[in-house]
Amino acid sequence: MSALIPFHRVNVLTGIKSARLIEDASEYADLIQKAKRPLLVLGPRLLEWALDGKLLIEYALEIAKAANIPICATAHVKGKLTELGVKPDSVYDAVEIVNALKDPDWKGVKRAGNHDLVIFFGIRSDLGEQSLSVLKHFAPHLKTMTLCKFYYPHANYSLPNFRKDEQWKAFLENLIDNLKKGE
Amino acid sequence: MAEVKAITRKEEEVRQLIKAEIPWEPVGPTPMPEIPDLRSWDMRLLKTYKPWYAPFCDLCCLCTYGKCDLTENRRGACGLDIATQQARIILLACLMGCSAHAGHAGHILEFLIERHGPDKKIDMGTFIELEAPNIRTVTGLKPETLGDLKAVIEYVYKEITHLLDSTHMGQEGSYLDYESKALHASMLDHVGMEVADIAQIVGFNYPTSVAETPMIEMGWGAVDKSKPVILLVGHNPATSCTLIDYLRDNDLYDKVEVCGICCTALETTRYSDRAKIVGPLSRQLFFVRTGIADVILTDEQCIRTDIPIEASKAGSALIATLDKAMYGLEDATDWDTEEIVKQMVEDKKHFAILDPEKAAEVAAKVAIKIAPQKRKEWITEEEATELAKKCTNCDMCERVCPNLFSIGDGITEVAKGNFDLIKEQFNLCIGCGKCEEECPKQVPIFKIMQVAASKETWKIRAGRGPIMDTEIRNVGAPLTLGTIPGVIAFVGCSNYPDIEDVADMVDEFARRKYIIVLSGCAAMVAGMKKDADGKTVYEKYSPDFDAGGVVNVGSCVANSHISGAGIKIANIFASLPLRANYEVIADYILNRVGACGVAWGAMSQKAASIGTGCNRLGIPVILGPHSSKYRRLYLSRKEEDDWRVMDARKREIVDTGEPSPEHLAYVCETKEKAMVTIPKLCIRKNDTPQGRSIKLNHYISLYKKYMGGGLPEDLHLFVRRSADIPLVYKKEVMAHLKEIDWQPKEPVGLPTLIGTYPTKVPIDAVIH
Ligand code: SF4
Ligand code: SF4
Ligand code: SF4
Numbered sequence: 001m002s003a004l005i006p007f008h009r010v011n012v013l014t015g016i017k018s019a020r021l022i023e024d025a026s027e028y029a030d031l032i033q034k035a036k037r038p039l040l041v042l043g044p045r046l047l048e049w050a051l052d053g054k055l056l057i058e059y060a061l062e063i064a065k066a067a068n069i070p071i072c073a074t075a076h077v078k079g080k081l082t083e084l085g086v087k088p089d090s091v092y093d094a095v096e097i098v099n100a101l102k103d104p105d106w107k108g109v110k111r112a113g114n115h116d117l118v119i120f121f122g123i124r125s126d127l128g129e130q131s132l133s134v135l136k137h138f139a140p141h142l143k144t145m146t147l148c149k150f151y152y153p154h155a156n157y158s159l160p161n162f163r164k165d166e167q168w169k170a171f172l173e174n175l176i177d178n179l180k181k182g183e
Numbered sequence: 184m185a186e187v188k189a190i191t192r193k194e195e196e197v198r199q200l201i202k203a204e205i206p207w208e209p210v211g212p213t214p215m216p217e218i219p220d221l222r223s224w225d226m227r228l229l230k231t232y233k234p235w236y237a238p239f240c241d242l243c244c245l246c247t248y249g250k251c252d253l254t255e256n257r258r259g260a261c262g263l264d265i266a267t268q269q270a271r272i273i274l275l276a277c278l279m280g281c282s283a284h285a286g287h288a289g290h291i292l293e294f295l296i297e298r299h300g301p302d303k304k305i306d307m308g309t310f311i312e313l314e315a316p317n318i319r320t321v322t323g324l325k326p327e328t329l330g331d332l333k334a335v336i337e338y339v340y341k342e343i344t345h346l347l348d349s350t351h352m353g354q355e356g357s358y359l360d361y362e363s364k365a366l367h368a369s370m371l372d373h374v375g376m377e378v379a380d381i382a383q384i385v386g387f388n389y390p391t392s393v394a395e396t397p398m399i400e401m402g403w404g405a406v407d408k409s410k411p412v413i414l415l416v417g418h419n420p421a422t423s424c425t426l427i428d429y430l431r432d433n434d435l436y437d438k439v440e441v442c443g444i445c446c447t448a449l450e451t452t453r454y455s456d457r458a459k460i461v462g463p464l465s466r467q468l469f470f471v472r473t474g475i476a477d478v479i480l481t482d483e484q485c486i487r488t489d490i491p492i493e494a495s496k497a498g499s500a501l502i503a504t505l506d507k508a509m510y511g512l513e514d515a516t517d518w519d520t521e522e523i524v525k526q527m528v529e530d531k532k533h534f535a536i537l538d539p540e541k542a543a544e545v546a547a548k549v550a551i552k553i554a555p556q557k558r559k560e561w562i563t564e565e566e567a568t569e570l571a572k573k574c575t576n577c578d579m580c581e582r583v584c585p586n587l588f589s590i591g592d593g594i595t596e597v598a599k600g601n602f603d604l605i606k607e608q609f610n611l612c613i614g615c616g617k618c619e620e621e622c623p624k625q626v627p628i629f630k631i632m633q634v635a636a637s638k639e640t641w642k643i644r645a646g647r648g649p650i651m652d653t654e655i656r657n658v659g660a661p662l663t664l665g666t667i668p669g670v671i672a673f674v675g676c677s678n679y680p681d682i683e684d685v686a687d688m689v690d691e692f693a694r695r696k697y698i699i700v701l702s703g704c705a706a707m708v709a710g711m712k713k714d715a716d717g718k719t720v721y722e723k724y725s726p727d728f729d730a731g732g733v734v735n736v737g738s739c740v741a742n743s744h745i746s747g748a749g750i751k752i753a754n755i756f757a758s759l760p761l762r763a764n765y766e767v768i769a770d771y772i773l774n775r776v777g778a779c780g781v782a783w784g785a786m787s788q789k790a791a792s793i794g795t796g797c798n799r800l801g802i803p804v805i806l807g808p809h810s811s812k813y814r815r816l817y818l819s820r821k822e823e824d825d826w827r828v829m830d831a832r833k834r835e836i837v838d839t840g841e842p843s844p845e846h847l848a849y850v851c852e853t854k855e856k857a858m859v860t861i862p863k864l865c866i867r868k869n870d871t872p873q874g875r876s877i878k879l880n881h882y883i884s885l886y887k888k889y890m891g892g893g894l895p896e897d898l899h900l901f902v903r904r905s906a907d908i909p910l911v912y913k914k915e916v917m918a919h920l921k922e923i924d925w926q927p928k929e930p931v932g933l934p935t936l937i938g939t940y941p942t943k944v945p946i947d948a949v950i951h
Contacts, residue, residue: 009583010812015241017254044853076855079891091896093860095811095850099235099818124680125587127852130237130811137238137254137265 006151007161011129013153017136021151021160025174031145031157032067033182035117037108040064041097042088043123044075045148051169059172060121061086063147066179070109072097074123094123098131104141114141120155121147129154147172200334201324201763211764212943214323215338218345218367224766225363225799227940228773231824232798232817232847234362236269239814243268246352261353270361271350273791273815277365278347280792281372283484284740285339286507287419288379290483292332294421294539295386301330305385308392310651316750316761317377317743321370323763329385332378339371339378362815369795370765376793377743384648387424389453394654394726394734396645397456401710403466404638405459406475407440411554413546414476414499415443416467418484418739420450422504426480426543427455439547444470445485446703446738452645453737460643462711463677463704465614465784469636472629474498475559477550480542483507484739485676485787491533498557500549501533504542509535516541524548564602567634571598573624580618580628585809586611586680590618590628597631609635610682613784643710644721646702646737650748652755654728658698659756663775665874667730668881669865670698672745672802675782675790677704678809684854685783686712689720689733691858695881696730697865702742704784706735742793746800749776758951767937767948773801773844774828774934777865777878780804781857785813794848803844803864808852817847822900828868829938830931831949836939837931841900843868855889863895868934872906880909883916899925 004021005012022028032038046057057080064071070089073081078091090109092100100106106114118135120128125148132154135144146152149162162168190198197215198204213220243259244250251259258264263271295303305326307314315326318335326332346368349355355364384391406412415423423443430436442459443451444467451458461470464485471479471490474497481490482505491510494501503509515523515534520541526532527549536542562570574594581589590612593605609632619628661667671692673685689709693699699720701709710719724733728748736744753759753771761768772778780797782790785806791813794804798817806813819842827838843866851857862881870878879901886895894912899920902908904927908916935949 007582008587010585010587013241014239015254016252017241044855074856075852076859076889076891078893079855079889082891082893091890093850093856094852095235095816095818099820103820124808124852126585127808127811127850130239130814133239134235134237137241138236140255 004151006125006129006153008125008150010126011153018153019151019155019158022157023160023171025171026178028145028157028175029178029182032069032117032119032179037110037113037115038067038069038117038119039072039109039115040069040119040121041072041074041094041123042077042121043094043128044077045124046122047077047080049122051165056122057084059176062176063179066176069119072109094127094131098134101135101142102138117143117145119145119147125150125152128152200338201322203323205325207325208760208762210323211760211762211767213765214763216321216765217342218364221367221765222363223940223942224769225366226359227936228799228847229359229362229817231819231826234266234270234358235816235818236266237811237814238265238269239812248352262356266358267356267361269814270358270365271355273813274346274361274365274368275350276788276813277368277372277792277795278343279788280790281339281368281375282343283789284372284379285336285343285375287483287740288375288382289336289340290505291379291386291419291421292329292336292382295382296329296333299329299386301328301333303329303385305329305381307381307384307649310392310653311649313652313751313754315377315381316747316754317373320750320761320765320768321374326381329382332382335374336378339375342367342371365795366799369792370799372792373743373746373796376740377747379740380648380737380743383420383450387420387454389648390645391648392651394647394651394728396647396726398642398721399452399456399460399645400640401460401462401643401707402640403461403470403636405640406442406461408475408559410438410440411477411550412440412442412475413550414461414470414479415441415447415451416445416479416486416490417482418446418450419482419505420447420454422480422482422539422542423447423451424454425539426546427451427458429540429543429547433547435547439550447482449646449703449706449738456645460707463707465612465677465682468493468614468616469629469632471499472497473561473633474557477554477557478502478546480504480546481508484789494533495531500527500531500553502542502546503533503535504537504539506537520544524552528552561638562630562633564634567597567631568600570627571595571631574598574626575624577623579621579623583617583621585615585617586613594626594628594631597634602634605632605635611680613678641710641713641719642722643707643719644726644735646706646735646741647726648737648741649744650728650734650751652751655748655751655755658729659752661730662752662777663756663869665777665867665870665878668695668697668862668878669777669779670700670748671861671865672778672780673699673701673705673709673783674703674742674745674780674793675705675784676786677708677784678786678807679708679784680807681854682708683712685709686720687854688781688858688861690714692861693720693724693731693733698728698730699733700728700736700745700748701734702736702745703739739789739793746797746802749778749800749802752776766942766944769799769801770936770949774936775867775869777867777870778802779844779861779864781861782810783807783857785810798847803847803849805857805860805864806848806850808850811850816849818849819845821845821897827939828931828934828936829946831933831935831938831946833932834946839868839931839934840928841868841903843901858889859885866901868931872904872930875901875903875907876909879907880911883909883912894919899923903928903930
């Protein structure tokens with residue numbers, strides 16, 4: 001059972017409906033590839049966290065590129081993206097993007113219709129879990145997924161609490177490979 | 184309004200309570216409003232600023248039909264859905280907040296009426312004639328004596344009962360109606376806070392009608408531990424001010440050190456500039472555990488509930504001075520003083536003493552007796568390193584940390600003799616103590632963190648109470664025209680992502696000539712950072728309510744002076760009558776006063792009601808990331824929402840398409856993003872071209888500074904005509920606007936929501 005308790009205890013689930021825990025990168029890649037209009041929501045922790053000296057934001061951009069997923073830059077992530085020469089498809093805060101996603105008729109960041117899979121990466125875990133809660137309760141029309149190294153009960157699909165950063169790194173690298181392969 | 188309605192018995196009763204016969208202003212449409220009276224205003228607000236719910240819990244467990252699972256559109260056994268349950272919890276939180284202040288107000292009022300009699304005149308000094316803007320606007324009463332305030336607080340009590348009633352299972356079934364009730368409770372909170380602070384100013388003779396209040400010493404290092412030390416924790420100054428009197432009268436003032444945490448500290452330093460401020464609530468447990476306090480006096484609101492246990496561990500004596508928090512202690516109020524002192528000193532017992540005079544005397548006597556027996560040394564780096572060696576860096580502390588960081592990493596570094604990380608982490612720590620509780624190795628994390636705690640002292644300006652009428656007169660025009668770009672209120676608790684954020688934000692916006700007002704824990708932490716010249720923001724900026732001024736209004740209850748300042752602008756500058764005229768005043772503030780609250784570390788239920796009260800009055804509030812756990816925000820959908828207003832001059836509805844203010848309750852994840860959001864939320868529809876260009880100048884330049892250059896994505900929504908564009912960015916902005924095919928729009932002469940929704944208020948009422 002311990003894997004079902006999120007790493008940060010403030011995010012512990014009080015309820016019944018919780019995320020499916022997925023450890024296999026190919027399963028994640030499948031879910032992403034099956035989605036018609038996925039969206040990658042990037043948070044500011046990506047600018048602080050690094051795996052072996054490589055900032056997480058770089059992993060995020062590789063994922064976006066490999067699967068051609070539009071990006072939403074939250075908080076002040078846009079600054080770093082600009083520095084990296086990347087123009088995000090949209091700039092909203094976590095609470096704003098979630099607010100838009102709730103609306104089934106929203107046009108989405110590409111103006112091609114609301115997204116069917118929303119992938120959260122790098123938002124502080126309490127705000128992230130609250131944002132996922134909004135979608136879990138009020139956006140039955142879409143699915144949510146997380147890429148941080150913690151279990152997020154309010155998501156539809158979540159990673160486990162990775163004990164070692166190497167496991168997380170391996171997962172992300174595998175995911176990128178799988179997405180590239182699936183192109 | 185053509186029909187002449189007979190006055191009902193109930194209306195007559197209200198007219199008596201508010202002394203309607205005294206003609207200082209005509210009585211407006213909503214004297215002492217009840218739940219339905221401002222509902223249509225609320226519904227209009229909620230139409231644009233829709234509640235955003237992030238359930239913190241998927242269940243409801245409030246009655247024995249439950250627990251009920253409310254996921255996937257399920258309703259509870261009573262028929263309740265998840266949105267309505269969130270709104271109900273929000274209403275409960277706002278009611279707790281409102282009651283805490285109303286309870287405080289009622290208590291302090293009784294205490295001061297006992298001292299001075301009910302006829303004690305309310306005199307707020309030479310420069311404040313408009314003594315009670317919230318009370319006047321909400322109730323319609325112009326309070327002249329302490330006795331008048333009693334009628335006001337009794338009205339608040341009555342409303343609280345009806346509101347709390349509505350949270351019982353099986354009643355209200357609409358989240359919008361629960362929100363309207365939460366807005367009502369929170370408006371009342373500002374009334375209760377105003378009662379409390381007016382009573383305190385009058386009853387304790389706090390400074391008023393003055394900007395330049397004394398500078399107070401703040402920080403652990405400021406506390407002279409060679410003397411007996413009395414620590415005050417809480418919000419209610421009845422006992423703390425009485426203690427100062429006792430020390431003065433008995434020639435002990437030089438011999439005993441008085442210091443405080445949280446709002447009682449702010450209150451006491453308004454009474455005596457020699458009292459010290461230890462710091463905000465987040466420093467409570469640290470300081471208590473140092474054992475520097477010989478006696479701890481608790482009163483009410485934000486105090487740790489385990490404080491008697493912590494006091495015992497630290498060898499400090501404790502006296503609970505208010506009925507709100509008695510901790511199961513024996514009530515010694517009627518005991519002989521010497522007997523209490525004896526038992527506290529010899530048997531190390533704690534007591535509840537609800538008589539302020541007795542509590543003050545006992546505190547002083549006990550402190551003097553036990554101080555010589557106590558060792559009060561800070562831990563040394565060597566000792567800390569030794570203690571830290573027990574840590575196995577197992578993660579358990581990180582997992583329970585509500586600020587989500589690994590103190591275990593910091594402790595591991597300390598074990599190696601490196602203190603850099605733990606010093607950084609001390610700024611992130613909200614002092615909850617969960618880490619130490621969880622540690623399987625019983626590492627004394629708090630003790631070790633003492634080496635990280637700076638012994639530095641800072642200067643903070645003592646709280647000054649209300650903004651002066653004269654100041655309002657001076658800034659009214661520049662504020663409503665937009666040439667002073669906004670008033671920013673930093674308020675609320677100390678649940679910060681980083682304690683230095685507030686000082687950084689204050690500095691940024693004071694430098695940019697916004698008016699900065701502060702209260703409570705936010706006022707403290709703003710002063711806990713020095714610039715390169717060793718100055719805090721209180722030393723660096725003027726204390727005036729004017730462009731570039733930094734104003735500490737005081738404790739939590741002084742928040743009523745911040746909402747009050749908005750109301751005063753409507754009255755003193757725009758000549759709108761206040762009396763029972765809430766809707767008109769709120770509409771004025773929403774559309775024309777560029778004010779924005781920042782409750783960066785909001786944590787308590789009081790912060791929920793203070794913020795929600797600002798929202799009903801038309802003031803948007805930005806919250807820090809923890810506040811997503813309040814589970815409700817008020818957000819618009821930007822250009823997709825309804826931004827139609829009535830142009831009261833032309834009497835036609837205009838679709839402005841301009842989302843100003845864009846949100847009413849909003850969460851930013853980082854300080855950087857807050858820096859960009861604050862100037863945007865100060866934009867109002869009635870800005871003149873000159874004012875708008877100043878506001879956009881700050882918006883653009885802060886965006887460039889914190890978002891890596893470029894122009895804000897939504898800039899075009901705030902440019903009405905090319906005259907709105909700041910000169911420095913003209914070329915860049917024009918090129919951008921051309922690219923996206925922007926079309927100019929007419930600015931609205933006199934924007935108001937009145938006339939865009941069903942209300943009894945005629946449009947004429949907004950024209951001054
Ligand atoms: S109040 Fe309603 S939803 Fe809550 S436990 Fe009772 S029946 Fe269930
Ligand atoms: S819980 Fe204790 S032992 Fe574990 S990392 Fe934290 S301080 Fe070290
Ligand atoms: S006391 Fe500080 S470090 Fe410990 S859990 Fe609380 S916030 Fe985290």
